[in-house]
Amino acid sequence: MKNRTLSSRYKRAGALMALPSMAVISLFIIIPIIYSLYMSLHDWNIMYNIKDFIGFDNYKEVFSDDRFWNALKNTVIYTVAYVPILVIASLLLAAFINEKFIGSGFFKSLFFIPAITSMAIIAIIFRFLLDGDIGYVSIMLRRMGFNVPDFLRDPSTAMGAVVLTSAWRWIGFYMVIFLSGFNSIPDSLYEAAEIDGAGKLRQFFSISIPLLMPTISFALITNLINSFQVFDPVYVMTKGGPMFSTEVLVYYVYYMGFNVFDMGYASSMAFILFVIILLFTLLQLKGFTKSETEGEYA
């Protein structure tokens, strides 16, 4: 009898402890996501005070909107360029740093520095750095004889500039993630390979890569998801231009929602984006539950 009252006391304390967090999460995440579906079924403009139910008309309109398809295309281009560059470059850096040469600790910290800074601030710096008139990179490349365009004002190069800016910000970060992956590989494997006469390159492809596969797939999927949410560098560096060449999905959602105030239309695009990201997340979830049972993540 006494035991039961005690355990109900513990339960009450537990419920009380979880209550504030559950309230915040329900109020600011769960209800808004449901509400965004509700909004997407309306012609909803806060500028003109319109709120009419129109069913799936927004979605129909989105699917015949060239600008939406362009934004989706740009998001895919960004992702396809950004994810491999980031993962391969940070993996290579980690592989070399992991050799623990003299000064490797210093370089580890050095490459990590961009990861502590704000993407918006980085984007400001790169916007100047790549400027056709005063940008050091453009000027140096021209001095070396390359006939470079004004990167951010040329539709064919602007997206590349945004991709490189993001990659620069995150390389050191994923290098650290990969280094912790390298750390979990037992030295004995490399020693055995050395005795068998395997060179460094062979060791990298036959030992490191296979054993790093969980970390690599984690980095791939996380960045796939993150790429579809890219906004900051686009907003600061190009505002979606020139000629819509860098307008990505989140930027278009932002533009329709907060510049045109067509919030129903913006919500329907946000919801489509949600479905896309949900599919990627399910991929991640597979790895997540697997690592949960193994007691380790990343």
Add this chain to the structure above:
Amino acid sequence: MIRRNKLSMPANIILLVCFAVVGIIFMLPLLWMLFSSLKTEAAIMGAPGVFFPDDYTLENFHILLTQIPFFRFLVNSFIFAGGVTLSSLLLDSLAGYAFAKLKFKGSSVCFLIVLISMMIPFQITMIPLYLFMNKMHVINTFAGLILPRLTNAFGIYFMRQSFLSVPNDLIDAGRIDGLSEFGIFFRIIIPVVVSSLSTLAVFHFMYNWNDFLWPMLMTSSQNMQTLPVGLALFQGEHTMQHGPMFAGAVLSILPILIIFLCAQKTFIKGIALSGIKG
């Protein structure tokens, strides 16, 4: 565990030289920003191919501090990131503890909701969230900035994992001593998970300090903007002068850089969490 340096001396030197070159190229943007912030506007515009300033000047910093409410941005960033961090540490760990050790009726459903909300990107909910904040008349206030971030689903999940490894004997000992459940939590359990808490603190602080989209949506006047928002919007509207922008970038990176150099380990751990969270 420490792997000894097995490289030969020449290999060491080759790697060191290669990394020195790569490192300098990699750091070029930040170095260029630093030296440009010390140049005159005439030098920035007139001789952009010269890396080091001919004569060093603090003029840009002076312009920055007089033309932009830079200190206001700095204070706003501190209140926003600091407020979120404090409240989130408390609420995250309370909920995480409940999910780990004090399972109540419906706790598994609640935890599932936490896991689901971890997967919902902010960009998807920003429009309804903005309308909601607008209705509550908290746009352009610290309350509006901080409210949705009072707690964090990922933080709850992370703290739950830490609490799972705390032995139940500790809790039982506290109960025998007659402590309340909250007493046990604050006096016995919290001291055990301090290192997890400090990792999470760095994560929350940095995430919000560097955040852009939410504080941009939430603020409508310069005196409420955070550092990244204030500087980014200022450079969008006033493109004439570059020097003060360089100075602003330098001053906004400097405080975090100094803290980073002092507490690298906690920092790298805390920020590595954001890779999991995304």
